[in-house]
Amino acid sequence: MTGICIIAGALDGKLSRSSLELIGGARMLQGPVGQEVAAVLLGHGPGLAEAAADLHRHGVGRVYRCDHPLLTAGQTDAVLVAVEHVVRRTRPEVVLIAADTVGRELAPRLAYRLRAALATECVELGVEDGAIVVRRQVYGGRALATLVVRTRPAVLSVKPHALDVPQPAPVAGTVEDVSVAIDAGALPTRVREVLREQAELGLEDAQIVIGGGRGLGGPEGFALLAELAKQLGGAVGASRPPTDAGWVPVNWQIGQTGKTIRPALYIAVGISGATQHIAGVTGSRTIVAINRDPEAPIFSSAHLGIVGDYREVVPALIAKVKELKGA
Ligand SMILES: Cc1cc2nc3c(=O)[nH]c(=O)nc-3n(C[C@H](O)[C@H](O)[C@H](O)COP(=O)(O)OP(=O)(O)OC[C@H]3O[C@@H](n4cnc5c(N)ncnc54)[C@H](O)[C@@H]3O)c2cc1C
Structure with missing residues (x-):
């Protein structure tokens, strides 16, 4: 041997x-x-x-x-x-x-x-x-x-x-x-058909990932995150509740039972910071949390935190990125 x-x-x-x-x-x-x-x-x-x-x-x-x-x-x-x-x-x-x-x-x-x-x-x-x-x-x-x-x-x-x-x-x-x-x-099992998502998200390879959680309140919130991701050249992921609720596809889930990501920048929006979620993002170089609850556990895992309602913070970020890009 x-x-x-x-x-x-x-x-x-x-x-x-x-x-x-x-x-x-x-x-x-x-x-x-x-x-x-x-x-x-x-x-x-x-x-x-x-x-x-x-x-x-x-x-x-x-x-x-x-x-x-x-x-x-x-x-x-x-x-x-x-x-x-x-x-x-x-x-x-x-x-x-x-x-x-x-x-x-x-x-x-x-x-x-x-x-x-x-x-x-x-x-x-x-x-x-x-x-x-x-x-x-x-x-x-x-x-x-x-x-x-x-x-x-x-x-x-x-x-x-x-x-x-x-x-x-x-x-x-x-x-x-x-x-x-x-x-x-x-063979006890046989794969007969493989269905693929139309768009390849590239979550695991993206250098910037915006993760949305239950705090977004519904699928509309993810449209806002998609706009921020587009401006930053990143991908959108999610905690488990949005995938369980069908707001976004299941393969967007990040965490212990989802994907492990190691981007340069991870922005967690409306995510409380449960250990099962954090398990999938600890390799991120910089973690930014946006949450309206100043006591949310995510802030102890984040390098930078913004306390506020995402419906105000995210549009402000999008506007700032556009301004910096001169768009
Ligand atoms: C065996 C097992 C495996 C699991 N695997 C995973 C996994 O892989 N990935 C995963 O993510 N979870 C996983 N979970 C679930 C995990 O325990 C948590 O329940 C889940 O991560 C919580 O998701 P959340 O942070 O989006 O929701 P919540 O915990 O409900 O947090 C929502 C947050 O949004 C904030 N918020 C609300 N409204 C706003 C607003 N307008 N603006 C800003 N912030 C707002 C709130 O203050 C809150 O902090 C697993 C659980 C188990 C038991």
Whole structure:
């Protein structure tokens, strides 16, 4: 048993950003786990060649490429078959998986099958005194638990956007095509149709995010936030109540059970600052809170606070931004 293996998904046709983030995680573990970083590349079609080249560009030497028509978005059962096949054959010490929609389900199922140690949704990976040490959020993001992982093999899932994409470090790597028999009839579930939102919000990649909460009072408030986001070149997200109420799509939700964001600027409007929400925004460089309640908990997480009714504050901000832009 040796080395680190990352599970690199190209299930949408191109290598996911979170797969590249795993390479950064693997580099942090190199040393006690050996030097070799390999990848199982999953997907279907011509995009896999570019994905393999991208892995080599970022320092992954050995790529095991699984190209199969069932290895597409959401097909976790098929992904599990392919990953288990390669991991049993190559026997890495540590398997790194992005805790995205597929990875959240894949990691525990793979760990069970391999009788491996499991740590999920890690936000930090490292080595202390020669041992693997990971940190993960607990109590709704209010605290970080530190786990020392001694058992091998170990399966670690990493929260998307918790780690940066590492700088390229090109190597002359190899690609081995692995043929995996996936019996569609034997899979317990099968994705038959994927419905996508018309507009791609890009919440997780936006450098400026405006989050709206229950305090907006209804979907109209989000139109105001959209105008501010447009002026600032940002994206709009939400706390859970507006998505539960159907004011905005569910994939706008930020927080423990929604998206994790790390923008340069996060503006929370009409959001109280519950720990489950804060868990998704702690990586923001600057947090600004707009809330009419001076005692709202959000102010203890924010770098800057504006106490006031958003219906007055946000239009004033829009006007100021327009003025500064000379519009
Ligand atoms: C297991 C679990 C998981 C959860 N996951 C998430 C998650 O991922 N993301 C998430 O967000 N929540 C999550 N929640 C819910 C979370 O606990 C809170 O209930 C939620 O975040 C509160 O949303 P809010 O701040 O928008 O609403 P509220 O707590 O109701 O706060 C509304 C705020 O708006 C302010 N306000 C009202 N009117 C105005 C106005 N006119 N101008 C300015 N301010 C105004 C009020 O002062 C108040 O502070 C989860 C809960 C559980 C139990």
